[in-house]
Amino acid sequence: MSLLLALPMLPLAVAAWLARSSRTDLPGAGWIVALVAALPVAVAALAAGERLALPDLLVLGNSALVLDETSRAALLLFGGLWVTAGLLLTRHDDVPGAGAAALLVGLSGAVTLALAEGGPLVYAGLLATGYGLYAVMAGEPGDAWRRAGRTMVVLLVVSDLLVFEVLLSQAAHPAAALGPGLLALVIVAMALRGGVPPAHAWLPPALAAVRPPTAMLLVAVPPGAALFGFLKMFPGGLPEVAAACILLGSAGAVWMLFAGLARSRPRTTLGYALGATAALLLSAASTGAGPGAGLAWLGVALLACCAALPLVALLRPGSARDTAIAVALGVHGLAGGLAALHAAAVLPRWGAWLAPVGALIATLLLTVTARRTPAAAADGTGEGTTRLVFAPLALAAAALGLAWGTRVPGFDALWLAPVAVTLGLVAYRVLPRRRRPHVPRGDLPGPVERGVGVLASALHAACMRDLPRLRDRLIASLLGLWDGEAWSRRILYLDLRLRAWPATSLMLLLFALGAAWLLAA
Amino acid sequence: MNANVWLPVMVLASSFIPGMIIFMLPERAVVLRTTLNLGGAVLKIILLVLMMIGVSHGVTYEFRVPFVPGLDFVLHADALSLMFVNLSAVLWLATTVYAIGYLEDSPNRSRFFGYFSLCVTATVGLAMAGNLLTFLVFYEALTLTTYPLVVHRGTEAARRAGRTYLIYTLGGGVLLLTGTIWLYSLTGTLEFVDRGFVAGLGLDPNVLRMIFAVLIMGVGVKAALVPLHAWLPQAMVAPAPVSALLHAVAVVKAGAFGVVRIVYDVFGIEFAASLGVTLPLAVLAAVTIIYGSTRALFQDDLKRRLAFSTVSQVSYITLGVAIAGPIATIGGLVHLVHQGFMKITLFFCAGNLAETLGVHKVSEMAGAGRRMPWTMTAFTLAAFGMIGVPPMAGFISKWYLGLGGLEVGQDWVVLVLAGSSLLNAAYFLPILRTAWFDPPPEEWPHERDFGRKETAWALLLPPIATALAALAWGLFASMPGTPLDWVHLIAARKYAP
């Protein structure tokens, strides 16, 4: 047995143990989660690289658990986030056992994804991460998350199916390159799963509806899963779709810019900032992880910065809060610049300047978010203060440092951070401070949702009413051909006729004569 | 005469004789009845293990007596039949344990368990049938032995469901009889042979196509192919163990198994493909898959939803068979086993909810996960398996089916699978959400108290065991000894080298 095998199994075992308990609240649940999540962090930081082949697992025979640079980055990101979430949970005293179990299932999935090699295992990790996160969200009090949760699950399922198709196709034709149709499937699948526009609609309302620990996970995990899923399945990237990705990413970023600035609530804005970040990551992922898994580290830095923002709201005004915001914005800007450079490396000239635009918008929106985020009340009411915000930030900084280790940034990357932050501050200052009308559904075109609703209700009517009615009518018309009463009368009449002695005698005679005639002929 | 001849008969007898004795037992003889039931089930498994060891060493087990002029009554154990027999035997054991707990204190238990044993006997016989005639015999016997189970409750609804069930299945039996005798009058043999006995006789292909259609319609009734499926949701009035057995092992699987036998051992897959009959069959299966899932989407009654899900899932087997490629065959055959384990888990869990909490509808399931965590965990595992989520067993089936479709260039199969998975998710995930995350009601419709346990042991252990098995078959699919491994062996024999 290897330590690698224990990483995904341990959370599952603990989750099973927690789910068993039907108590509605578990005081120590947060500590348990944090403790369990600390193991991946420790392994990622301390253990030597390793590869554990699992030939008997699932179907393909080439499944394995590996600990390489990409895996380390993913482990650090997910592990760190879950540790932070667990520690945050210790401050709540009404954590249901099922909620903690859901967290652990999600962690198990994330760790599996981080370590996985070979399509089906990656797929399994993606699935468990997605459904686990949904379960975490579903454990939130209140009903505000429901609508967003439903959209999220639909997107997840569709994305899973697309991934499944791609894996199948790869397995069926291992030698052949992916055709354009399949490449499109890959991009769409990851966009759906990672909250990349236009599949971001569920993110802002979901973020607005949940408590900080969940919000933190919601911010970082879907794009993280999408990024690492992509890198795991296609370590070399897919340069042939880079142009499409960058176009999609840039268009999405511009959309996010306008939509995000138009909102006023901090969490909602954060959703749009995240959409822009996810779009940037998707654009960059098409070029592969790069030497030393640079992109993986950059992704960790970007997402960890975003994840820190919901926690900033818990800090009282003061130098700690200012520092946190400054570090978050700075690291995000620097990492974004590097990621843009990374993406631009394989792009044609027109694409090379689009990538920084995306990064610029992401950091800009994050800056606006930070400005819009109110500070916790200084008098100690509310949720109170927490320095845990520095945990993701430290992670982000470390990741950025590691990414620098593979590629020393030049001016190309460095200019972006100050420019973006300045623009963000200006935008915040310039924008009128009026309360925008509440826009509950994100900005996914309403007609789509309405259309789906109409379709579903039509299907429902068909299944529950029309089909049975059609069937009943058919049966009724068939039965109508058989007039039971009339036939019954006829049979009775015939029976009486047959019973009469003259009939019997006559028929006997006729039969005898007929038989004789037939025999003689 | 040696043991090899009698072993198949003993496998049959291990459930037949206990069943006959149970009929004679008075209602009060609980201990004796339970002993007989479990003893028979365990004995059957032991015998099967012996037989599997034998088959892997190349021993043939065949029992043969003359039956009608020119034809024998043949019980034969090959790899395919052993797979189905094993499935039946293992799930029979689980269901027996479950039924003992479920029917505690209800009337007519001797009758129930008697017919229950006979039903398994018929299934096992059907699996081991060595020719189409023997298959037909057990196919009809299965209809007759399950009818009393369907109407067991004795209510008016049960009687109506039983009538529908009979009309459909006896009609199917008539068709199967017609096809069988028609085929026999042309070929003069009905022995199941790897790669079929029809090929190479130089018969009129149009006649063969018609025979194929008649035979498939005959078994398609039990396999619940659209539009012959209407009996299945109605048969849900039966007690939960019956539904479980009906759906997972006995009836629908008998139909699916019949499809497998007809395509592979009567016609031979290559010959059937050359007749051009496999593509229509595959399309029919695909339509059934989508139709069943769509209907399941809107059922509020939990068992009815599961029933429509069965309609859809069983056709995976037919689809895999009809795609006519080795990999798809593996997918279809292995789904025979996988679906059995997953579906039986779901029905056990539905039965637990009904028995412990009085919950019958999806809308009443809010908070059931908190009240019965073990049951709902098993349910969740099985439901994810049905959706096709790795590492559950359902994923393996879907994987091979999709791969098989791509292998022979029928890419539409993948779309069907994807659509079905989407629908599966759409009707299972809301159940899970409701059960786990919605707040429980103040009071359950009809709650029974089991102290600190969530429900009786006999009700709890079988679903957990089968759910774990479904997990294991998926997680360790590539290991030797799993259903997938065994199915590889079968598929290798059904295709020309």
Added chain:
Amino acid sequence: MLPEYLAGAAWMPWAIVLPLWGALLSFLFPRRAAPIGLGVAFLTATAALAVLLQVALGGPRRYQVGGWGAPLGIDLVADGLSALMLAMTAVIGVAISIYARVYLVAAPDKVRRFWPLWMFLWAALNALFQAGDVFNLYVTLELLGLSAVALVALAGSGPALSGAMRYLLVSLFGSLAYLLGVALLYHAYGTVDLALLGERAQGGIQLAVPLGAMIAGLLLKTGLFPFHVWLPPAHGSARAPVSALLSALVVKASFYLLLRLWFTFTPAGQGLPILLGALGTAAIFWGSIQALRQRRLKLLVAYSTVAQLGYLFIAFPLAGMEPALAWGGSIYLALSHAFAKGAMFLAAGSIMTESGHDEIGELDLVVERMPLTLAAFALAGISLAGLPPSGGFVGKWMLLQAAMEQGLWGWALVLIGGGALTAAYVFRVLGFAFTTSPHRHESHSVPGTMEWTALLLALGAVLLGFVAPWALPLLDGVLP
């Protein structure tokens, strides 16, 4: 091989003489009629089974009564067909005797009339199955009919008496037609011995007219549609054991006779076979539909007999190219129908005894109170419907195979459709029997013997499905 005392013994006359003695003794000692009858029943059955063994191992046998030869004396002939019929009568006769012994305990005045008549009927049956000439056949047929009528009248109720009256007239009428044929044959060929007739008859009008008359008379006595009208009232209103033996055995006798004539003269041409097949088809559908319409259990079973008799005649048009399959199937169907119908009537009798009525709509709870009887009814129904594995299935399979191999699709469809209809009326009863009704009826206890007898008989009908490979070779020399 058989031991000497068994092989050499003249079992054939014993099978006739024993029941005759039984009839006489039970008539003379009416108080002990039941034990005497039961004992003789076992002895008779032994004799009949011994004949079966003799024929099975030693081939067809001929016994000259009093040592006179064929043209002058009376010859008893036993070939495979006779032996099978004898054995069938033996098994069912014993079962009915056991059942009647218990059933009639409640009606002591019936006992002393039942046993002599029944023994007499048995003797007539055994004599008929072993008769070697057409005149003896007539005599036995007449005796059989008279004793059967008397047995129907035994019930004493109004419907039973009117049914018996109608039965009597039909029986006489049929015998008359048959006798006319015999007379014409004797006039034309100067002999009544079947074997000699077979050699001498050359066809033409002088064979056709008597044969037509005989066949018509036999059809009337068999109750083939449209001559079935006497059958349901007679069979439906008689006492349970009487109904059983009428439906199981008596109608088979005239069918047997028809087969004998047919095998002897082997008429050429397809006209008459098709006519018979068409009447059979009509019988199947008419009987089944009427059975579906009935409200009383015994009438349902009686109409089922009408339908099942129709099956036996489907063999005629199928016998062209596949005589072995068609005749074998038909005879096998007759055998298994005898078992199944006997069991069904006995079960119906148990149900009537228990609940005091036989309304199908109020049979609920039978399954709880009398599981064995219901099982008997179900097993018998399975055999009737031709569901495997039962004797009915084997017979129907052979007929179907004969039809398919000749490409005669119409007859095949009739067979299949008839099976479906049979299943429909059988399960109509079974479906009611499984419902639970809110109100409880008053009930009388039924002796276990009655239930078990019916069940064993029904099991016999099912097990017949497995003995075909041993039973059918007996027919090898008999079929044309």
